[in-house]
Amino acid sequence: MFENFYGNQKVKETLVTLIDDGRLSHGILLEGERGLGKKTLAKEIAKAVLCTGESKPCGVCRACKKIEAGVHPDFLYFSGGEGARSFHIDTIREIREAAYVMPNEGAAKVFLLSDVQNMTIQAQNALLKIIEEPPEQTMFLLTCDDTSALLTTILSRLVTLRLQHPSQKECEQALEKLAPEETPERRTEAANTAHGNIGEALALIRDETAMKISTDAKKLLQVLCLGSEYEMLTILYPYERQREQFVRLMDALGRLFCDIALSRYHTARQDTRQYGTRISQQKALKAVELSTAMRDKAIGNANIALLSAGYCGKLKSMV
Ligand SMILES: [Zn+2]
Numbered sequence: 001m002f003e004n005f006y007g008n009q010k011v012k013e014t015l016v017t018l019i020d021d022g023r024l025s026h027g028i029l030l031e032g033e034r035g036l037g038k039k040t041l042a043k044e045i046a047k048a049v050l051c052t053g054e055s056k057p058c059g060v061c062r063a064c065k066k067i068e069a070g071v072h073p074d075f076l077y078f079s080g081g082e083g084a085r086s087f088h089i090d091t092i093r094e095i096r097e098a099a100y101v102m103p104n105e106g107a108a109k110v111f112l113l114s115d116v117q118n119m120t121i122q123a124q125n126a127l128l129k130i131i132e133e134p135p136e137q138t139m140f141l142l143t144c145d146d147t148s149a150l151l152t153t154i155l156s157r158l159v160t161l162r163l164q165h166p167s168q169k170e171c172e173q174a175l176e177k178l179a180p181e182e183t184p185e186r187r188t189e190a191a192n193t194a195h196g197n198i199g200e201a202l203a204l205i206r207d208e209t210a211m212k213i214s215t216d217a218k219k220l221l222q223v224l225c226l227g228s229e230y231e232m233l234t235i236l237y238p239y240e241r242q243r244e245q246f247v248r249l250m251d252a253l254g255r256l257f258c259d260i261a262l263s264r265y266h267t268a269r270q271d272t273r274q275y276g277t278r279i280s281q282q283k284a285l286k287a288v289e290l291s292t293a294m295r296d297k298a299i300g301n302a303n304i305a306l307l308s309a310g311y312c313g314k315l316k317s318m319v
Pocket residue numbers: 047050051052053056057058059060061062063064065
């Protein structure tokens with residue numbers, strides 16, 4: 001069940017129990033950062049509701065296939081624009097109208113409202129009225145990356161399921177299916193850099209420059225601990241004529257050092273955890289500051305060659 005959705009075993013188990021017991025709520029909120037598969041999971045839940053097969057969701061009946069293709073008339077998708085307060089009351093009015101129309105071919109109507117953190121307060125109040133007394137045979141699936149933007153009255157009407165980062169291994173397994181054309185090394189690299197976030201890893205693996213910057217940042221870190229200042233400069237040399245990429249490299253290094261600083265806690269990536277014993281938390285935090293300063297100077301048009309030399313020298317004397 002839910003074979004298109006990777007990781008988050010506990011959330012899946014909860015859902016399976018609810019579905020099997022016929023206790024699936026009429027309002028579910030999926031919370032989690034971008035790339036964790038909220039919409040994919042919402043689709044799987046919609047399949048479970050509208051599936052006409054034996055064990056729901058079967059994934060092979062007409063209803064399941066139509067949902068997967070995005071053409072099921074009883075699975076309706078709504079979202080606002082990109083930014084805050086871009087999800088307006090007009091859309092909620094449209095949803096209300098549709099909710100009072102009987103399902104076309106399924107047993108229910110399933111509404112997917114994506115990125116509800118972007119809803120205006122008016123839109124939230126209008127939505128509240130619908131979910132307080134939902135029309136029969138309707139189900140609302142909401143996704144958001146941050147519940148703090150939502151009215152508590154809305155939250156109290158919904159069952160919230162929080163999505164976590166899949167493990168690196170789960171992410172790699174997902175990439176094996178979603179990006180089979182890539183090499184195992186690249187999949188590992190992307191899964192690692194994206195910290196298990198499958199959506200982010202997929203975007204990364206298809207971006208040649210991002211992959212190169214990520215690899216270079218890790219190489220620099222390794223050389224910083226085990227190599228010479230000269231070797232560090234060799235890695236940085238090609239960036240002298242690539243200001244924008246240098247900025248991105250400094251960002252990547254800042255993130256790596258930040259991870260090292262956190263390495264005594266559970267949040268650190270496996271590959272940076274090993275540096276935690278070599279670079280103290282205090283030094284790692286200084287390195288974050290240094291990387292940020294270099295980044296800002298590069299944006300401010302400073303000479304990249306000079307920045308690189310200064311950066312390597314200061315890091316080396318620090319570690
Ligand atoms: Zn089915």
